[in-house]
Amino acid sequence: MASTGLSSSGATSEASPAKAVDATPTKGGLVVGLLSYQDADTIGLVTTAVREGLACHFGDLASRIVLVDSGSTDNTAARARDALGGSGDLLELSPPRATVDLLELPYHGIPGKARALHTILATARDLEARACVIFDGNVRTVTPHWIDWLARPVVEHAFDFVSPYYPRHPFEGALTKGLVYPLVRALYGVRLRQPAAAEFACSGRLIDHFLNEDLWERDGAQVGIDLWLATSAASGDFRLGEAALGIRAHHARGEKALDLGTTIAQVVGSLFADLENRAGRWQRMRGSIPVQHFGTSPATAPPQSSSVDVERLIESYRLGYRELRDIWTWVLPPRTIVDLRKLVDGPPAQFRLDDELWARIVYDFALGYRLRVLPRDHLLRSLVPLYSGWLASFILQVRDLSAEAADQRVEDLAAAFEAQKPYLISRWRWPERLRTG
Amino acid sequence: MVEQFDQALRLASTRIVESVANFLPGAIVFLVLLVGALVVALVLRYTLRRALNGLDFDRRAELLGISLAAWTPSRSATTLVASVVYWIVLALGLLLGLTALDAALPSQFAVSVLEYVPHLVAALAILVVGGIVARFLARAILIGAVNMGVQYARLLSLTVKWLVLTVAAAMALDHIGIGRTVLLLAFGILFGGVVLAIALAVGLGARDVVTRALERQLREPARDDKLDHV
Numbered sequence: 001m002a003s004t005g006l007s008s009s010g011a012t013s014e015a016s017p018a019k020a021v022d023a024t025p026t027k028g029g030l031v032v033g034l035l036s037y038q039d040a041d042t043i044g045l046v047t048t049a050v051r052e053g054l055a056c057h058f059g060d061l062a063s064r065i066v067l068v069d070s071g072s073t074d075n076t077a078a079r080a081r082d083a084l085g086g087s088g089d090l091l092e093l094s095p096p097r098a099t100v101d102l103l104e105l106p107y108h109g110i111p112g113k114a115r116a117l118h119t120i121l122a123t124a125r126d127l128e129a130r131a132c133v134i135f136d137g138n139v140r141t142v143t144p145h146w147i148d149w150l151a152r153p154v155v156e157h158a159f160d161f162v163s164p165y166y167p168r169h170p171f172e173g174a175l176t177k178g179l180v181y182p183l184v185r186a187l188y189g190v191r192l193r194q195p196a197a198a199e200f201a202c203s204g205r206l207i208d209h210f211l212n213e214d215l216w217e218r219d220g221a222q223v224g225i226d227l228w229l230a231t232s233a234a235s236g237d238f239r240l241g242e243a244a245l246g247i248r249a250h251h252a253r254g255e256k257a258l259d260l261g262t263t264i265a266q267v268v269g270s271l272f273a274d275l276e277n278r279a280g281r282w283q284r285m286r287g288s289i290p291v292q293h294f295g296t297s298p299a300t301a302p303p304q305s306s307s308v309d310v311e312r313l314i315e316s317y318r319l320g321y322r323e324l325r326d327i328w329t330w331v332l333p334p335r336t337i338v339d340l341r342k343l344v345d346g347p348p349a350q351f352r353l354d355d356e357l358w359a360r361i362v363y364d365f366a367l368g369y370r371l372r373v374l375p376r377d378h379l380l381r382s383l384v385p386l387y388s389g390w391l392a393s394f395i396l397q398v399r400d401l402s403a404e405a406a407d408q409r410v411e412d413l414a415a416a417f418e419a420q421k422p423y424l425i426s427r428w429r430w431p432e433r434l435r436t437g
Numbered sequence: 438m439v440e441q442f443d444q445a446l447r448l449a450s451t452r453i454v455e456s457v458a459n460f461l462p463g464a465i466v467f468l469v470l471l472v473g474a475l476v477v478a479l480v481l482r483y484t485l486r487r488a489l490n491g492l493d494f495d496r497r498a499e500l501l502g503i504s505l506a507a508w509t510p511s512r513s514a515t516t517l518v519a520s521v522v523y524w525i526v527l528a529l530g531l532l533l534g535l536t537a538l539d540a541a542l543p544s545q546f547a548v549s550v551l552e553y554v555p556h557l558v559a560a561l562a563i564l565v566v567g568g569i570v571a572r573f574l575a576r577a578i579l580i581g582a583v584n585m586g587v588q589y590a591r592l593l594s595l596t597v598k599w600l601v602l603t604v605a606a607a608m609a610l611d612h613i614g615i616g617r618t619v620l621l622l623a624f625g626i627l628f629g630g631v632v633l634a635i636a637l638a639v640g641l642g643a644r645d646v647v648t649r650a651l652e653r654q655l656r657e658p659a660r661d662d663k664l665d666h667v
Contacts, residue, residue, distance in 0.1 A: 107667055171664060172664065172665050173665060173666070173667065174664065174666055175666040175667050176666075176667055180667075196667060259584070260584065260666065261580075261581070261584045263666055263667060264666075267667055308664060312586075315586070316584075316586060319583055319586065319588065319590070320583050320584075323579060323583045323590050323591055324579070324580065324583055327576065327579075327580070374576075375573065375576075377577075378576055378577060378580055381580045381581070381584060382580050384580075384583075384584045385583060385584070
């Protein structure tokens, strides 16, 4: 490893997040945190790419690789050590674990992720690092350039937070494109297109800010921490950037992927919970600004998605309208229910869920979440048929478009969320009007 | 003769006066208790109405599944709770008053009713909790089934709801000691019959369908797993 001053510390430390590490050769340098859980197949690849990236691009900077494993049983840590040639350059830490983490698999697949991230960030602070870069250990397509594109804006251009941008097939990441990105952009005024991404880079100043935030022990932190850190950076006085890293492929953790209802409950629930906690901030924000882009466009096109059965999505929406309409009336105003009714009988080819209507639906659900008009899990899961309807409409609109035109379609949707933001603010301030209008 | 008649009259009047003297304090206490209970009941009814309206109780009760629209359209949940509390306080005042009268029969009646009240309250609590649980489960199953694309989601949801409600009602009746043996037998027969019917239906009529569904479940991932939504 070309980085200077790395101490040899291969032993696992049962460190609490705040425990100081043994040496400080990274003062003003770079800390790279690897998060892993059952990643024996890929962790070697990630570790090697990080080591090479540090050697190639930051050879003159003190650096340290920190591995925080969340209890793998497949020798993930040993594979990481092997990838570094047993040189002892790896600092291994174990975050505190809780039994409750094992009860429900989070959508990102790492139980206790907030504790693991806190451990890395606290270590970076103890090492007085200038920047910290986080990588997920399950990525198959990571290259040494990633660390350059993520860390350089922080190290050389005084950016505080660099989020990755992975080009994807228009149908992939639909929840991010159709809800997470537009909502984060409308609320916090920054155009981070993939705010829930697992990888990111942050400055020493932002590390202090993150560690001083009271989000680490909140309910749902282990699931929504990626999003919460991004919104924390977006709602503070920090410089944000976005690095195009190329295509991201990863191996799935666990035997079975989560069902759509659970995924939506986790992702959207995290976002709504954060929105509730930052209400004072986002109500003052108006408009949005683009963030500076780094990195490079991929040489290869995003992989073709699996075929999507649009008719099945529309049928899911229709079934939802038929059976869940009574539940939706607790959340959505009569005007919206009428608009949704119009979509039920039309031919599938002309199925269109208007951007403004979708934005208002999301805002009404956010308000319903805040007011607890239903048990929150029920509320979030009842969003699934509406999301299916939006997804069907989106696919019908973009399936014949180029990737650029599809991206533009997402930008138009995000603009609609911005345009409808006064609707959310007025309902948030005067919730007694929830069931009228 | 006249003396004897006069003495009898005196004795009778003394007995009447004594009886009245014995009865009057109890009657006064009875009236005081009744009036006191009426005042407390009125105050409680008024306070409860104000408090529950302030807490938006009607909307919350409807969310929990306590909807009265089907049974008493003219009464809201708030009015019902306030009225129930009003009549309970009045009834308690009446029962306490009866014990104050010191008459054997009314007192025994009052004591036995008062002893029964905790059972009634417990049965009512079982019913309310059962109703809430039934509503919660029914909604969870309805949403889950719709998200899985089950066409008979509502039927499934209603089945679970009424199953839980029936169990709660049976538990409540059992608690107050009404038809204990009959209930036990009825439930044994009902659940045994339902399970047997389902087993026969699956075993004889839908064996192939179940086999295919299980095979599909084991071999293929869920259909919506193909797309990475996040």
